[in-house]
Amino acid sequence: MSSLQIQNNQCFRLNEIIFAEKNDFLKTVSEHLSGGFRMLGLFPPDKRNPAKIIAVLANAGYSELCIAGGEFPADKLEFESWAALFPQTNYFECELAENYGYTPVNHPWLRPVRKQNVIAGDKPYQFYKLEGDEVHEVAVGPIHAGVIEPGHFRFQCHGELVFNLEINLGYQHRGVEALFPEADSNRGIMLAESIAGDTVIGHTCAHCNVIESLSNTQLSLRAQVIRSIAEELERVAMHLSGLGGAANDIGLALAASSYGRLRTLVINSLADLSGSRFGRGLFVYGGVRFDFDRENIDLIIKKLNTVRNDVRVINDFLFSSTGALVRFEKTGAVSTDSALKIGLVGLAARSCGIELDTRINYPYGAYRYFPVSQITLSTGDVFARTRLRALEIDESLRFIFEQLENLPGGEIRAAAGSIEPCSGAVSITEGWRGDIVHIAITDEKGGIAQYKIKDPSFNNWYGLSLALRKTEISDFPLCNKSFDLSYAGHDL
Amino acid sequence: MIDAIKLRILQGDPIVHDVKNAHLPKLFRGLPAIADKPCPEGCDKCAAVCPVQAITLSPLSIDLGRCTFCPLCEEACPEKLIHYTSNYHIASDKRENLIVTKDTKKIPHAHAAKKIRDYFGKSLKLRQVSAGGCNGCELELNALNNVNFDMGRFGIEFVASPRHADGIVITGPVTRNMSRALEICYEAVPNPKIIILVGTCSIAGHVFENSVQLQRQFMEENKIDLYVPGCPPHPLTFITGILNFIGR
Numbered sequence: 001m002s003s004l005q006i007q008n009n010q011c012f013r014l015n016e017i018i019f020a021e022k023n024d025f026l027k028t029v030s031e032h033l034s035g036g037f038r039m040l041g042l043f044p045p046d047k048r049n050p051a052k053i054i055a056v057l058a059n060a061g062y063s064e065l066c067i068a069g070g071e072f073p074a075d076k077l078e079f080e081s082w083a084a085l086f087p088q089t090n091y092f093e094c095e096l097a098e099n100y101g102y103t104p105v106n107h108p109w110l111r112p113v114r115k116q117n118v119i120a121g122d123k124p125y126q127f128y129k130l131e132g133d134e135v136h137e138v139a140v141g142p143i144h145a146g147v148i149e150p151g152h153f154r155f156q157c158h159g160e161l162v163f164n165l166e167i168n169l170g171y172q173h174r175g176v177e178a179l180f181p182e183a184d185s186n187r188g189i190m191l192a193e194s195i196a197g198d199t200v201i202g203h204t205c206a207h208c209n210v211i212e213s214l215s216n217t218q219l220s221l222r223a224q225v226i227r228s229i230a231e232e233l234e235r236v237a238m239h240l241s242g243l244g245g246a247a248n249d250i251g252l253a254l255a256a257s258s259y260g261r262l263r264t265l266v267i268n269s270l271a272d273l274s275g276s277r278f279g280r281g282l283f284v285y286g287g288v289r290f291d292f293d294r295e296n297i298d299l300i301i302k303k304l305n306t307v308r309n310d311v312r313v314i315n316d317f318l319f320s321s322t323g324a325l326v327r328f329e330k331t332g333a334v335s336t337d338s339a340l341k342i343g344l345v346g347l348a349a350r351s352c353g354i355e356l357d358t359r360i361n362y363p364y365g366a367y368r369y370f371p372v373s374q375i376t377l378s379t380g381d382v383f384a385r386t387r388l389r390a391l392e393i394d395e396s397l398r399f400i401f402e403q404l405e406n407l408p409g410g411e412i413r414a415a416a417g418s419i420e421p422c423s424g425a426v427s428i429t430e431g432w433r434g435d436i437v438h439i440a441i442t443d444e445k446g447g448i449a450q451y452k453i454k455d456p457s458f459n460n461w462y463g464l465s466l467a468l469r470k471t472e473i474s475d476f477p478l479c480n481k482s483f484d485l486s487y488a489g490h491d492l
Numbered sequence: 493m494i495d496a497i498k499l500r501i502l503q504g505d506p507i508v509h510d511v512k513n514a515h516l517p518k519l520f521r522g523l524p525a526i527a528d529k530p531c532p533e534g535c536d537k538c539a540a541v542c543p544v545q546a547i548t549l550s551p552l553s554i555d556l557g558r559c560t561f562c563p564l565c566e567e568a569c570p571e572k573l574i575h576y577t578s579n580y581h582i583a584s585d586k587r588e589n590l591i592v593t594k595d596t597k598k599i600p601h602a603h604a605a606k607k608i609r610d611y612f613g614k615s616l617k618l619r620q621v622s623a624g625g626c627n628g629c630e631l632e633l634n635a636l637n638n639v640n641f642d643m644g645r646f647g648i649e650f651v652a653s654p655r656h657a658d659g660i661v662i663t664g665p666v667t668r669n670m671s672r673a674l675e676i677c678y679e680a681v682p683n684p685k686i687i688i689l690v691g692t693c694s695i696a697g698h699v700f701e702n703s704v705q706l707q708r709q710f711m712e713e714n715k716i717d718l719y720v721p722g723c724p725p726h727p728l729t730f731i732t733g734i735l736n737f738i739g740r
């Protein structure tokens with residue numbers, strides 16, 4: 001197995017990657033996949049030369065990342081698909097095909113990832129269709145009923161039962177990845193903050209990590225801890241929002257509004273620190289812009305004490321309500337086996353009993369010194385995804401309180417170094433949905449040549465499709481909320 | 493039942509009663525104040541760091557339609573001439589009113605035409621369209637319905653069908669892939685109707701401005717009734733902007 005082994009946030013030189021002949025490359029990747037590796041990226045490091053691609057693979061058990069390189073004949077960008085054996089690579093292959101004109105031969109289901117020819121007026125994409133007298137189709141979106149991002153859902157139903165849900169995205173495609181190489185440092189951070197507005201901290205942290213790894217910038221412990229506190233605040237806020245959404249979808253207004261009230265306190269805590277309720281403006285290369293002082297610590301602790309106290313009562317109320325449990329339990333279940341096969345990540349994977357949390361499996365920043373616990377549940381249904389949110393809130397709050405009371409001293413901003421030319425780095429952070437991967441490759445002058453982002457939603461949208469199989473269509477909103485995936489993060 | 497009562501008691505009274513005079517966190521960045529002092533000769537530090545070209549020099553002005561409130565300019569100015577205050581009353585019905593100079597003490601309140609105020613003054617239903625929004629603006633618009641802001645008490649609500657709406661609220665820079673859906677949605681709203689732009693993305697394109705994946709023709713072809721700046725705008729900026737607009 002000829003591949004380059006690296007770790008999270010480790011800078012490597014491009015000439016360390018071994019570009020094997022196509023068939024060797026395909027074999028190497030297959031071996032990794034059967035050895036329990038997950039795919040994090042599949043793309044050419046140099047956009048001008050699509051015939052040379054890399055596969056970035058990760059093994060959670062060993063905290064290990066691998067990069068395998070392969071060279072294809074330039075006039076024949078074709079390869080035997082892995083997806084039939086390893087469904088987790090399915091979507092990565094679609095993306096490679098869409099962006100760089102590759103043909104994955106014998107691919108089980110080649111479909112658009114972001115390029116919406118449906119809308120653009122080219123040849124319309126044919127949705128997967130069920131045949132039969134009593135089968136009917138339901139089309140929803142791109143514009144949905146509520147204030148949410150756009151996406152298109154195609155249900156193939158038999159009566160109330162959903163046989164297949166196809167999720168067709170790309171409406172939010174702003175061309176984020178293509179904008180990174182042109183962006184200077186100030187723009188780069190702003191772009192990262194705007195990838196997914198509900199995960200500002202998670203994405204910006206991954207972006208800063210990748211740039212800091214490439215420029216060998218060392219952060220003070222204080223800056224790292226502040227970043228982690230912000231990450232956990234974001235997690236608590238969005239988990240509260242998810243719980244509120246689930247409660248709302250089953251008509252439990254009291255719980256929904258109570259979670260909403262607590263979420264306000266948490267995002268206002270981020271505003272006490274950074275001036276923005278989503279933590280925009282907090283990150284700079286080399287650290288953070290805003291510091292904690294006695295005043296904002298006291299303000300935040302006061303708010304979080306209310307959250308810690310009240311969330312317990314609301315959780316008791318929600319999870320002891322028979323009405324709620326009837327709706328949550330066994331609804332939209334994904335089996336552990338399916339979850340592993342399709343490469344589910346983050347909260348959704350942990351709800352299926354899979355131990356996968358970047359903070360623990362590929363530790364970075366302050367989590368290397370101040371660990372958090374891995375929490376998993378096993379049923380993979382709406383109940384597990386909802387309950388896990390409640391458990392993770394407790395753990396995040398514990399982390400935040402502990403760190404706020406023991407903040408290390410030191411500066412919050414270190415000078416950023418200059419970026420290494422002809423190098424690359426892979427940075428993974430654990431956003432509230434799951435692992436966020438930013439991969440940057442530099443050119444001869446130390447400019448960004450290629451920038452690749454993988455939001456957890458890229459993996460997990462397919463999980464939602466699976467969850468809907470043999471589920472009643474009326475449970476769709478609840479299932480959807482229990483995953484709570486990002487359109488903007490997927491569409492980029 | 494007891495649990496429910498306990499919960500209700502814990503809830504207390506979290507609502508922002510006076511939306512026009514609320515206190516936001518000290519660091520919140522709203523209307524910038526530009527000091528009435530000359531810039532040092534040849535200095536362009538603020539304009540140079542601004543990632544979205546929101547600053548024009550001599551005389552110094554900041555376009556809140558473009559600004560993302562990131563505070564790089566505040567940090568870069570050697571003379572500390574720029575300071576972002578927590579004044580969140582920054583929505584306007586005219587694009588040019590969003591340009592802040594040293595003379596700007598407040599953004600003039602938005603005012604709808606009499607017809608619009610007569611029609612919608614007591615009840616305004618809006619259809620929201622996210623056209624490439626990152627979900628930041630969308631989250632803040634959703635927050636308008638929570639127990640803190642409770643916009644419904646003013647008769648302003650988001651509705652599901654454009655047929656039931658009096659106007660649309662656009663977030664996001666308008667991607668190519670959403671441009672057609674946006675038009676269809678707008679056409680479905682009965683007349684008279686209004687267009688509200690929420691967030692830097694929809695007003696000026698944000699960092700995505702020059703992306704080939706955008707299609708912003710809609711903004712040029714239609715009259716915009718209200719601009720709500722911010723990245724994302726604070727819920728109170730939205731509420732107060734609309735209340736002023738419809739004369740409440």
Ligand code: SF4
Pocket residue numbers: 538541542543544545546547554558559560561562563564565566
């Ligand atoms: S705060 Fe606004 S004007 Fe100032 S640098 Fe940032 S985007 Fe530009």
Ligand code: SF4
Pocket residue numbers: 194197624625626627628629630663664665690691692693694698722723724725
């Ligand atoms: S203005 Fe800011 S928060 Fe709103 S959609 Fe754009 S990037 Fe997101």
